[in-house]
Amino acid sequence: MPAINVELRNVTKRFGDFVAVDNVSLQIEEGEFFSLLGPSGCGKTTNLRMIAGFELPSEGEIYLKGQPVGQLPPFKRNVNTVFQNYALFPHMTVGENVGFGLEMKKLSKADIAKRVDETLELVRLPNLGARKPRQLSGGQQQRVALARAVVNRPAVLLLDEPLSALDLKLRKTMQFELKELQRQLGITFIFVTHDQEEAMTMSDRIAVMDHGHVLQVGAPTNIYEQPNSRFVADFIGETNFLPCKVTHRDNGLATVVVGDKIKMQAACEANVSTGDDASLIIRPEKITISTGQNNNENGNTVLPGQVVEKVYIGTDTRFAVKLEDGSVLNVRHQNMSMDDPLTHVNNHENVFISWQTIAARVLTA
Amino acid sequence: MGKRRSLYLSFLLGPGAFWLLMFFVVPSLLVVVYSFMERSSSGGVIWNVSLEAYAKLFTFDPESLFVNDFVVIFLRSFWWAVLTTVACLLIGYPLAFYIAQQKPTARMILLFMVMIPFWTNFLVRTYAWKFILNNNGLINTVLSSLGMQRIPLINTPTAVLIGLVYGSLPFMVLPLYASIEKFDYTLVEAGQDLGANYFRIFTRVFLPLTMPGVAAGCILVFIPAVGQYVVPTILGGGKVAMLGNILAQQFGAALNWPFGSAIAVVFMILLMAGVLIYFAVEREEEAV
Amino acid sequence: MTVQHAQEGSLTRPTTTDTYYPPQKAGSLLLTWGKRLLWANMIFSFIFLYAPILVLVVFSFNDSRFAAKWEGFTFKWYGELLSNDAIISAFWNSIVVAVLSTIIATLLGTMTAIAMERFRFPFRKTYDGILYLPVIVPDIVMGIALLAFFALALDWINTALALPSDSALRPGLTTVIIAHVAFNISFVAIVVRTSLRDFNKALEEAAQDLGANEWITFRRVTLPLIMPGILGGALLAFTLSLDDFVITFFTTGPGGTTLPIDVFGRIRRTISPEINAISTLMLMMSIVLVIASQTLQRRRE
Structure with a gap:
């Protein structure tokens, strides 16, 4: 098991009466690309600022390579x-900044000159050392900010939404470059973002935060495929929620009733028990839609429904399908071929939808 | 906050605070104390508590239209300051509006032209009017060379008012410009879109949103105007005195420091009351 | 409701069936006249602001003892100024007062500004109010207060030290400098506080993040970046000190005659071509200072 690089142990931060970070414990491993993901005001930036030392924790301790640093400037x-926004010193040249x-x-x-040159090379900005930051484009400024930080070979590099000021295309390039840089340097990155896609593409592990709490920590697949709460399921990707009642559970499977009518099985979180009112979640891309009932293999859940809305969005067609009990599911159907009979399905036509039983999950409501 | 930090704070704050306390707060309080002392005919005060100074200020004088001459001067100073402020606002608001609507280069040049008088010596600018209005000044010289009668212009209320407006105008225009420039013109379009005419857009949208600039400009003009000494001395020749003149007189030739102090105290109380009422009214309007 | 926008620069609107607009002609007539009035007001304002000063400048070159009667062009009044000892010494006094009071006030004002913007302490709000007072209080009131204060303080010192009347401390240049610092601290503090408030605090955090302690952060990042603000404050202080007449008038004494004091004495008596010449020179000085302040401000942006 790799060494623990940064550890937060029961860290709480209060600003007056407001609790920005509430009893958070995290372990971040050596060389890991770790993201703090959540909506604005969830406490992710405060967490980062406490690790940096701009805020001191009200309670708890922060360890850097095993040493307590929580109260250090x-x-x-x-x-x-x-x-x-990079915070480059406007009165210094790029070289002086770095x-x-x-x-x-x-x-x-x-030594300084040598390492500055090396690092500017590393971020692919050679020969720009004599310029002032304002003479650079947004993307270039971003790289200077990166160079200024990594040139010191820190134990941890903290990145506070560093890509949010860039346009979409540049952001994609920078995501790739950042990841590449992290692989080359082997430094632990802690990356704060509110963009779930950005977190998913770049991170080894993600901590999802809301209202000062860490809700789930795990690899991107883990967070996406096995969200442990409604919030995580909803915040990351698109999800259908169906309110349901748990009638039976054994091992990892539960039997639930949706809308008093539809009985089905689904994978189940450990904290759900028989008799609970719960939520059944199923991602739109995991649902197969067809005009005939031909998906009735073992291990699949198949339900009849009626198309109430159909939107063509290029790669996919998005269907809204109304089930027998009146609840509506969003379904994504990839546009493989124009011969697909589904291309010609109209509103109010009857269809069948199906998914692998364990692709649906039951969470506490 | 550590011990080091509070040491650092006292190092930063200490010298400035000492200076302000010693050479502004203490002198101001001294004036209040002096106003309750007995007059010393050689300047300064005799350290006996007395209400003589205030009594003199509020005694009824049968010769005078009002309570006494000093009250007349008080009223005149405040009234002229009001006139000055209104005149500056009437000239300054359209001017600031015009400047704000120009293209960047023209705007910069015009603004610069307002700044120059702003930074120019006040005495010089007041003297310029004396040069024009004096009995042997520009206007009268021209008149007499045309064979016409000279007219008395200097040492009249008109001369003093011209001087006051002239001196204060840049102080009105600059804050007005600052707030008009910040105005978001899409609001005018929104107003038009909702069917408001120009007059209504001006009174309901433009004016309220540029009010902070109006307030700042009025205060910057009004307060110095009430306490003017240079303008009434040079353009009024002591014949149309304002508060500044009697204050200087009591501390100068008249050698009545308690009375001068009492005038200053009453003056400051009225001024503060005026400003406070102004802000109270303003806040109430905002609340509506 | 139909959304309609007037085209830029014109008042003709697309007609709509469901929205009432006032008749076009009345509106555009109003606007045309409004624009003309605005323009006329602007022209009037600038004539009002500049004509008196220009007249002054022109007549400073007038070859006549009678100030307002044009007799021909001459430089002689400027020559006479340069050989007038009283004016030259008053000028140097003004420079000494302005330079010294600006240096002290800029130092103390900047320190005060940093304390006010970067620290929390008891009575901060109260002190904030006191800091603004010297800007608001009419100069005549501050003048007489300082007059009373210096009279009393110097009297006490003279008595305490038992100084004979010929070597007793009197008001003079020193008291004037003290007084100028007292009002200039506030002006400098206000200007510097604005630039501290506009300052991006992330820059200070970045410096600390890179290993700079508080002092180095201040010296290497904060100070260079608020420098234009400090210089702007200093320039304002310098101008105010150079131009001040009223407070100087009440705090000065023998040997403490500054240029405005000297000029006031002359102006009060009469109008003359010499005064026009001094005025013109003072005007030039002001213009140089405005240009300097504008250049600074442009650099700040």
């Missing part, structure tokens, strides 16, 4: 930050 922590941390460590001028 930022300049005494071997941690560097890439700020949301060399600032090394200068603080009292390295010789020659």
Whole structure:
């Protein structure tokens, strides 16, 4: 098992009466790309700022390579930050910006110059050292901010929504580059974002936060496929929710009744018990839609329904299908061929939908 | 907050606070104390508590239309300050509006032209009017060379008012411009879209949103105007005195420091009351 | 409701069936006249602001003892100014007062501004109010207060030190400088606080994040970035000090005659081509200062 690099142990941060971070414990491993994901105001940035030292925890302790650092000022922590709007020093050149941390460590001028050049090379900005930040494009400024932080070879690199100011296309490129840089350097990255897609594509593990709590920590597949709460399921990707009642459960499977009518089986979270009012979740892309009842294999759940809405969105067609009990499910159907009979399905036509039984999950309501 | 931090704070705050306390707060309080003392005919005060100074200010004088001459001067100073403020607003608001509507270059040049008088020595600008209005000044010289009668212009209320407006105008225009420039013109379109005519857009949208600039400009004009000394001295020649003149007189030739102090105290109380009422009314309007 | 926008620069609107608009002609007539009035007001304002100053400048070159009667062009009044010892010494006094009071006020005002913007302490709100007072209180009131204060304070010192009347401390340049600092601290503090407030605090965090302690952060990041604000404050203080007449008038004494004090004495008596010449020079000085302040402001942006 890899060493623990950063650990938060029962950390709470209060601003007056407001609890920004509520009793959070996290372990982040050496060399990991770790994301803090959540909506604005969920406490992810406060968490990051406590690791950086800009905020001191009200309770709990933060460990960096096993050493408690919770009460240390930022300049005494071997941690560097890439700020949301880069926070490049406007009165210094790019080279001076990047060399600032090394200068603080009292390295010789020659060493500083050498490492600044190397690092600018690394972020693919060679020969720009003499420019002022304002003469650079947004993407270039982003790279300078990155260079300024990694040049110090910190134990952890903290990134506070560093891509949010870039346009979509540049953001995609930078996501890839960041990931690549992290692989090359082997430094632990802690990445704060509210963009679930960004978190999914880049992270080894994700912590989903809401209202100061960490709801779930896990690899992207784990978070997406096995969300442990309604919030996580809803925040990450698109999900259908069906209110249901649990009538029976054994092992990982539960039998539920949806809308007093439809009985089905689904995978089940450990904290759900018989008799509970619960939520059944099923992702739209996991549902197969067909005009005939030909998916009746073992291990599949098959239900009849009626198309109430159909939207063509290029790669997919999105159907809204009304079930017998009146609840509506969103279904994504990939547009493989124009010969597909579903291309010609109209509203109010009857269809069948089906999914692998364990693709649906039962969560506490 | 650590001990080091509070040490740092006192290092930063200490010297400035000492200076302000010693050379602003203490002198101001001294004026209040002096106003309750007995007059010393050689300047300064005799350290006996007395209400003489305030009595003199509020004694009825049968010769005068109002209570006494000092009250007349009080009223005149405030009235002229009001006139000055209104005149500056009437000239300054359209001017600031016009400047804000120009293209960037023109705007910069016009603004710069307002700034120059703003930074120019007040004495010089007041003297410029004396040069024009004096008995042997520009207007009268031109008149007499045309064979016409000279007219008395200097040392009249008109001369003082011209001087007051002239001196204050830039102080009105600059804050007005700042708030008009910030105005979001899509609001005008929104207003038109909702069917409001120009007059209504101006009174219901534009004016309320530029009110902070109006308030700032009025205060910057009104307060210095009430306490003017230079303008009434140079353009009024002491014949149309304002508060500044009697204050200077009591601390100067008249050597009645308690009375001068009492005038200053009453003056400051009225001024503060005026400003407070102004803000109270403003806040109430905002609440509506 | 139908959404209709007037085209930019024109008042003709697309007609709609369901929305009432006032008749076009009345509206555009109103606007045309409004624009003309605005323009006329602008022209009037600038004539009002500049004509008196221009007249002054022109007549400073007038070759006549009678100030307002044009007799021809001359530089002689400027020559006379330069050989007038009283004016030259008043000018240097003004410079000494302005330079010293600006240096002290800029230092103290900047320190005060940092304390007010970066620290929380008891009575901060109260002090905030006191800090604004010297800007608001009419200068004549501050002038007489300082007059009373210096009279009393110097009297006490002279008595305490038992100084004979010929070597007793009197009001003079020192008291003027003290007084100028007292009002300029507030002006500097206000200007510097604005630039501290506009300052992106993430820059300070970034410096600390890179290993700079509070002092280095201040010296290397905060100070260089608020420098235009500090210089702007200093320039304002310098101008206010150079231009101040009223407070100087009440706090000065023998040997403490500044240029405005000297000029006031002359203006009060009469109008003359010499005064026009001094005024013109003071005007030039102001213009140089405005240009300097504008350049600074442009650099700040």
